[in-house]
Amino acid sequence: MDIEFSEINKSFGQVHANADISLKIPGGEIFGILGENGAGKSTLMKVLSGYINPDSGEISLGGEVSHISSPADAIGYGIGMLHQDPLDFPPMQVIENFVLGQKGRMILTYKERIKEFQTFQNKFGFSLDPRAYVESLTVGERQQLEILRLLWLGVRVLILDEPTTGISAQQKDKLFRALQLLAGEGKTIIFVSHKLEDVESLCDEVVVLRKGRKVGKVSPPYKTDQLIEMMFGKQITLLTPEPAVKERVTLELKDLVVEKYPLRIEDVNLQLKAGEVVGLSGMEGSGQDILLRACVGLLRPVAGQVIINGKDLSHKTYLEFMQNKVSYLPASRMEEGLVPGISIAEHFTLTGNTDRKLFIDKEQFRQKTQEKIDEYHVIGRPETPVESLSGGNQQRVALSLLKESLNILLLEHPTRGLDIESAIYMWEKLKERCKKETSIIFISADLEEILRYSDRVLVFFSGYVSKPLDSRHTSLEQLGQLIGGKGWEDELVAKESYEPSK
Amino acid sequence: MKRKYILFFLSLLVIFSMVLTACQTEEPVVEETEEVVVEETEEVAEPEEFIFGILMVGPYNDKGWSQAHYEAGLYVEENVPGAKMIYLDSVNTADRPGTTAAQLADELVQQGAQLVIFNSDDMKDDAVEFTKNNPEIFVIHASGDSVWEEGMNYQPLANMVNTMGEMEYGKMIAGCDAALHTESGSIGYLGPLINDETRRLAASVYLGASYCWENYLGNDPADLSVRVTWIGFWFNIPGFTEDPTQVANEFIDSGVDVIISGIDTTEALVEARKASSEGTPVLAIPYDFNGACEEAPEVCLGVPYFNWGPAYVRHISSAIDGTWETTFEWLPPNWEDINDLDTTAVGFVMGSAMDEEAKVTLQQFIDELAGGLNLWTGPLNYQDGSTFLADGETATDIQIWYLPQLLEGMEGRSE
Amino acid sequence: MNPANKRTLSIVFQLGGLVLAILFVTLILLLTGANPLDVFKNLIVGAFGSTNRVASILVVWVPLTLVTCGLLVTFTTGLWNIGIEGQITIGAIFSTGIIRIFMDTSVSPILVIILSVIAGIAGGAIWAVLVGLLKTYGGVNEIFGGLGLNFIATALNIGLIFGAWSREGVASMSGTQPFPEVYWLPNFRSYNFSWVSIAISVIGIVIIFLLLTGTHFGLRLKAVGKGMKSAHRLGIPPKKHMLLAFLICGCFAGLTGALQVVGVYHRLIPSISSGYGFLGLMVAMLISYKAIWIAPIAFFFAALNIGGIQLPIVLQLDSTLSGVLQGSLVLFILLMQGVKQRVLGKS
């Protein structure tokens, strides 16, 4: 079945997730959709599967305009989607998950269902225990289950959103074999990924999205460099400030092991010097955030040590890290960074009460807030509630809230949502801190930013962490390849993927 | 900050202005009530209006204790020229949080009441407080003992009267009635909470039952069982009291075929009716109100009831004509006719579930009581075996009123 | 939409809720055949008709205000302290206990009263912190923990009144033996309220108002209530603040219980909490958790309670109508809030 998107638009607040996307997907192919995080891949696919309704635009199926307004409609058209966060029911059994959503007799007799399920999964070489609980399955197994379920519903179009995150090499092979089998049967497979290697080895055709827009369509043979450039775009060249690295070690990670479903990161070793900037690069959900959280006590390491200024803080809480002058700036600003419903000035009051006074000197904090607002060019007044600021301004507020003297500063996407000028200004501010011997670890999806501002880079891919790379001797292409899963061969073979402790 | 302070003081101002307006509205209200008074006095012309107020612990239409008082109030209106009743029901801290009976009595006074009736033992403290604070208002405290000179809680209060029917007789008759009808020899007494009053009433049931069991039926006293189960309150509060329905059922399950109720609600009757319709004949005797049998006449053996009317008429009349005297009275039935509503303080209506023969025997028992039979005569022991009354000794009012334990031979907790 | 318009609209919706509530009650009255105008008039006259009645309102106002003060702290911290009833009860029990211990000793009565109130505060605080600990360290939702502890507290109370602390030979609904008058809070003239209680309530309002609007601590509570995770990232320990919020609320609840004992009933009675906890929750919801409104709205609710007493006397209607009116007010204002958000989009 041919699928044609015409001029799909979808906005979330101020973010234009899909802008005029027109796209034709021929039936019976494995069709790749490539792009970095926030490129609009998932949104587009959710529109196709009925989970999200577009603001404008339409989808034609087999030449006829469709009316998809809910997942039920999409399934009616034979379209099923495997979501990035598995939309299954962890406390239920495999077979229950399989059956939920199917039409049929009211009373469920699992015996027959199990038989059907067994024959069906054998066809794809899967071997799930129908009576196992979903929460005890690996990510790969959960995917297999979801694919089986969708196929049993008779979908002719199968959308897979980032299916290779968190699954083992063997499971990936299994998955790809199954997909090829399905394509051979005439089913349309839409494969959404940021992993170059996967796309290259699997897809008959690839479309690249960037910042909500379609960049182009590529057919094999693929040129990796070309794909990388399409994904990340041409970067603006910025000035490199002089590094201010001292020899003193502020943060040391020793054989650190952290796990957070669905990833497990093993044996990370790092010595962060005073004033040094380390960038964590990789696609979102590859493990950077997990490591960062482990460095600030938000995630307790399974093994290994986190040492701050010579003090072992491995199992200490976030607040104890804070007392040791480690600060953290999360990416989800309204959930984790700023408190919705209270004003900018109140935020400064919350963080600025160092002398433990009882009463708030509102005038003093208003002035202080106004100064910061001016300094960081925030568009807003001290009384403005933070949730009514734009994303960029929220980020500036969050940055301006950080304490003056810090040992270590951990940042998630510090310049996301900021215009270039502000981003440069922000980095000037951060680098000033480096001169005062603050070390910085930051996550960014922007490769240019990573290379430009960090002294060293750690690259993440599906829970694997590279050795620290010297950013002065790393090129954009190299980085892009690593992020896309190329050049990891040695490490990938050596390790198994995350298996939750059963 | 200063601005906020101002706001705060503004809000305080609001309160005080509300209080002030409140005081201002006082005037028109007074006018209104005056108007009403004028109208009514024109109508009734000759006898001067005398308003009395009743505070009832339960709902005025509870088919029980409070309704007995309400009906007495209506009786007073009929029989005392010019008397007019106002009332407030559900006067208890659970239903009227934040109020006290004394405060609500004030409320009745503001509505013109010149005499206030407190109808519950539970209001004792408030009744005393109110009486002290309002020496010009007459107070009747039903079931209290505050002005009983010999009593344990005596307080000299010139404007208070304590009145109480001698329900012990009613309960004895009930006990006798039960004994005459029980096949199994097991009688259950559904008790409320445990105190002096409830103990002496339960004991009265036992005295009446065992007397009739031995003397009229000629049975062995050992074959009669009178069991008391307390629910812990005057009515059921889920989660805190025993469930009287379950208590009644437990009685029935264990072979009790006559249940006598000592609580405010009618679970005994209802469960007896249910059990009987379901094939296990069980009879019941409710309490307090002479219309109580109506809820299930087919299983009702009769009801011992209070008749407050005559006492109220007497005291209210004396208040009107200036012959008021403080007194404690514990009134026996009118033995001429215990169901003469114009004279008796306590009565017993025979229920439609009684058989004719038993009616005759019960009447014989009532006549014996009228003739001076005193069942509070030794030898009687307390439940723990210690002597209550030696052989031939009769109990004093004090001993009965403040009965410290159940009697030997009864089953159930004494405290 | 500009803020001024939004504000007017917001007021319009609130007034709408008020009107709906009155309409609803009117409808109910018409159903029962009563004359609504008579009823409303009697409610007002019943509440403000005399200084005595106003005094009665103040008797109700004191506990309702104190409870609401405490609840504002937990609500600000995003917590539903439904266990407040039990906290009042335990406060009253502790307070009674102290007076019973010192009643026949030579310790100065004033000192005993002060000790008793402090014990009451401590009792309420313990019961509240228990809910807090269950929530923060046991993962038990405060609503369920609170409900369970309410039942336990009431059982304890009734158990004491009918058991260990019962009057000589007489266990009754009227509670324990009243204390000698020296252990009473001094009454204001002949009225049943004490100027001490009134003063404490006013101080309570001031403290809560300043705490929630003027102190760093209050701001931190607010931050925890509005966004627990964000507050944590900003360096505020949420668990500690939740426990402190429970502690403060429990102190107010315990104080309420203690004042009911030493100031109003002069003994422990079975329904010592008198439903003020639940009523306070309603007041807090009605005022959208703004301290400035505690005094007037608590006064209004208290007035309804007292005004309702006239209904049976004058109109032979049940006083529970006041409760219906209070409930429908809160309900319709909540509903109108929802309608407003739907109409205006989330503000």
Place this chain on the structure above:
Amino acid sequence: MTGDMILLGLAGVIEAGAPIVIAAIGETLTERAGVINLSLNGTIILSGMVGFWAALETGSIALGFLAGMVVGAFVAAIVAFSSITLKQSQVAVGFVLAVMCKDLAYFLGNPIMGAQAPILYAAPVPFLSEIPIIGTLIFKQSIMTYISIILIIFAWFWVSKTRQGLILRGVGEKPAAAFNRGTNVVSTRYLYTIIGGALVGAAGPFYTLSVKAGWKGTITGLDGIGWIVLALTIFGGWEPFRVAFGAYFFAFLQWLGLVLQSTLIFIPSQVLQVAPFPLMILALLLVNLGNTDWVERFLATLPEKSRTRVKKLIRATRSQPPAALGTPFERD
């Protein structure tokens, strides 16, 4: 005490527990769909009064039950509307209704206090009631008690054995996933809130027309039942059989309290009365402990082997509340 008496007593326990079972199963269904209906205490009293009134006026017990169920469904519909459609706090609205419906019942029910409505009697099942033990225990009850027992089995069957039950669990567990599988989350939640409310509404007339026949206003003895039901629903871990066990256990403790009243003089009767509440808190504690932060932190310090073992143990004792309980569903 003879065996027969114990048997009869236990039969009484089943009867006394029956209305609680019906209400608790209703609330279980509602909460399974992810909605908390906190109004139970008010709903049961109001539906009890209205059901009593309806039966009084019409002479029909069936109509009485119907009226009660309509009231329960209506109150639940308000909770559903305000929480699902208007996105207001379920807890707040439910709580207000719990308080208000109670007062409304007392106010409107004043004129019919102490009136005599028909009573629902026990109707022994022919033959089955002759079976020793079971016959006395179960088959000599009223029709509503039979219904309550059938309801337990039916609710269990519906929730765990039918397609609709699977959808119900899905909606309460992860509404987004259920939506993704073609379920209308909003209408499902409305449906189960209203059905659950109707069942809660059946409990009211069950009391006033059968178990505690009669309407006596504030002294009817219904105030507090709703909170108990709520507690039992949670105690039962949202599983129909465990919820029913909780209800019977509660009734059993009450019965035990009065049977042992004269023998256990040293234990105040209140102790047995409130025993279910500390038990509920303990149960909640056990159920939730594994999910708390400090336990997790403690576990992280254990050596890997014992850590997995303890985790396993915690997983076994954990009964999971519907994951989306009390949270609204919004499609992105």
